[in-house]
Amino acid sequence: MSAIPTRADLAALPAYVPGRTVPGAIKLASNEVPGGPLPSVAEAITRASREINRYPDMGAWALVERLASEFDVPTSQVAVGCGSVSLCQQFVQALCAPGDEVLFAWRSFEAYPIVTQVGNATPVRVPLTPSHTHDLDAMLAAITPKTRLVFVCNPNNPTGTAVRTEELTRFLDAVPSDVLVVLDEAYREFVTDPDVPDGMEFARTRPNVAALRTFSKAYGLAGLRVGYAVASEPVIEALRKVYVAFSVNALAQSAALASLDAKDELLARCAEIVGERTRVRDALLGMGYEVPETMANFVWLPLRERTAEFAEHALDHKIVVRPFAGEGVRVTIGTAEENDVFLEAARAYLA
Numbered sequence: 001m002s003a004i005p006t007r008a009d010l011a012a013l014p015a016y017v018p019g020r021t022v023p024g025a026i027k028l029a030s031n032e033v034p035g036g037p038l039p040s041v042a043e044a045i046t047r048a049s050r051e052i053n054r055y056p057d058m059g060a061w062a063l064v065e066r067l068a069s070e071f072d073v074p075t076s077q078v079a080v081g082c083g084s085v086s087l088c089q090q091f092v093q094a095l096c097a098p099g100d101e102v103l104f105a106w107r108s109f110e111a112y113p114i115v116t117q118v119g120n121a122t123p124v125r126v127p128l129t130p131s132h133t134h135d136l137d138a139m140l141a142a143i144t145p146k147t148r149l150v151f152v153c154n155p156n157n158p159t160g161t162a163v164r165t166e167e168l169t170r171f172l173d174a175v176p177s178d179v180l181v182v183l184d185e186a187y188r189e190f191v192t193d194p195d196v197p198d199g200m201e202f203a204r205t206r207p208n209v210a211a212l213r214t215f216s217k218a219y220g221l222a223g224l225r226v227g228y229a230v231a232s233e234p235v236i237e238a239l240r241k242v243y244v245a246f247s248v249n250a251l252a253q254s255a256a257l258a259s260l261d262a263k264d265e266l267l268a269r270c271a272e273i274v275g276e277r278t279r280v281r282d283a284l285l286g287m288g289y290e291v292p293e294t295m296a297n298f299v300w301l302p303l304r305e306r307t308a309e310f311a312e313h314a315l316d317h318k319i320v321v322r323p324f325a326g327e328g329v330r331v332t333i334g335t336a337e338e339n340d341v342f343l344e345a346a347r348a349y350l351a
């Protein structure tokens, strides 16, 4: 029997490496929040589960309307997706012909090169600066007539660093009007510096800017898969055309709505994580580690050639971190107790 021929280029596709789950160990590897669903959200999921013999609302209209009113835009400027990863792929599919270029910083979110290649477009990676932040001038210089899409992950995963208003505005002013800039703000709710711009402001006022957010992180719904984008009407219309039918499921739609109802309570949890973030970073700095300033719910340790060794050491101490071979380790902020176990492991590593 001969094998079915599949796309030859799939062999060159980088694999998405999910954070490991190790039984009995503390998982600080996937930037999840430590708290489970609020009772009100769990209840909404239970209620919705009674009707899962029915297809979900295809357009997720209740959620789209709710988000539109949250952000003060028409519903024609809001799209939802099966996680914001799915929307990243939809952006490529909606904008790129084969061979078009998709630009992003590196290292950044590992889904970008994958969704780009799946969409038959060409990834162009622009190295971060030595201080682990986006090099927006270099990114601007890397734009060619083939560039259709630029991802700016703010704050950046995995380094936690954020670009500020002045530099981002200057960048957006200079990007050609036929290139879409997607501001991936998966960690927006953890941002505390008022000088880190709110991408929604740009998405509302500039036709070539989209803001991308998710319920997976601050809102604690990583397991349910729902994200959303705000952009100009033609962009949203195109995103909807490449949407996999019914992919935002009914439980996710209900849970997202209930989470927006419980926004204050969920954002209060984020404030606790932010407090822990400061404590963890200060402790690491005190031990002598290099830790870039972070605006997300994780810290980045650029350990370079010691990355794998550190990750193994952490695992010996029952902590699962996310190593990026040869570059560094990303550690999610957990509960105070979990963070203490991690800090103890980090201290022991130096001993």
Ligand SMILES: *Cc1c(COP(=O)(O)O)cnc(C)c1O
Pocket: 031, 082, 083, 084, 085, 086, 109, 153, 157, 184, 186, 213, 214, 215, 216, 217, 222, 225, 226, 227
């Ligand atoms: C976690 C993350 C996402 C969220 O993905 P979902 O598919 O919504 O779970 C998107 N972008 C970045 C940069 C992330 O780190």
